[in-house]
Amino acid sequence: MSTYLITGATGFIGKRLVKLLIAKNHKVVLMTRKPVQGHDSIVFDFENDDYSKINLKGIDVIFHLAGIAHNMKSFKNQNDLYKKINSDSVLKLAEVALKYNVKKFIFVSTVKAGGIKLNSRKMISEIDQNTPEGIYAKSKRDAELRVLALAVNSKMFLSIIRPALVYGPGVKGNLDIMLK
Template identity: 35%
Template structure:
């Protein structure tokens, strides 16, 4: 019989995809939720005050996906303190109790923001280079990583850290969902001449790697980057999504420097970097050390995402007309 797994963030985007995969693979999984759900473990908050003792009984592996995530419109007066409270203090409390309970391996879902924000004019990020997080979210993730690896040295509990870039797939929200909506509405976009390179990861590829990291002996106490292993420009991404959605591509070929300059002039420099800058990851270590390759190609991942979006929109339309 396969070991028991504690999965935090089970109602999140990654957690919702990972839970059925783990159960299909034969693992006994105790999912963690913020609200009371039958068969799960409820926590009111993720902080240094959370008591995990009952949830960790007979647990072999912890997969920690819960976090205070990066947001565009930050409401907290002290965002770094809030990120540290959840992402650092909450993570370390869970890990310390896991080690005390005899948990064998702790898998931590981190973020490429630990490496930095951009690879424009430099080589792709790799897993073992010196990191340079530039925002409170990335800094909190880096501090959690460092504390986990230190804990592994003193307790013997194995730690695996995975840093994904932008994750997409069925049910994706935020900016990726906004792009899909723009395309389906036929809104002309000034993004037809962007020549950057961005690494993405389909949620199916991410959960496949997480599953490999549960038992692979060479994953212990390592940091891994993950992607679809096929980088793409924003222009080509939008064209690929349009094709998958079956809609016309209305991309205006505005020169990249014009778009960047205009956005910076109106105080949207961060948006300019996300649209026009590059962010690439090198997953050579992941592929070679774990003998792993992403099973879902970029085109297939976009098609799965588009199909799920269209189905959800059709169901919503039926419910409104009923």
């Protein structure tokens, strides 16, 4: 039985992943901003907390799902916040994972990191590496490149997943906007 750490565990994908792993009798630890009743938790705020205080002893696999995706409001320092949460946090958490000999680090990025063109009808594949558009896509691509550089000469297995539009009961974000 493996022990999984899930960031973004209270989000749309995270909730379902936690449920699936528990159903398969894995131990699950949530990394959230607030404790979640009924679950082992590491309380951590990617924007403000100190990464050196994270204890990953006993963690085998990390699913890093946390990030900013659908911030519909424009504000000062928006680029800085996206970089800090969507890129810097990935690298810093992966560095802590290496320190604790975590076996696998699975980073959930976005299809937009591959530079998908919004008005294009061209099919894309995993080998397409166009320039990402927008701060969300750019921050995710930056995270991919940084964590790849870190993991390439390590013993930690790294997987980057680039999901496209996510949907299902209770969905928010792009699909919710399109349906309105």
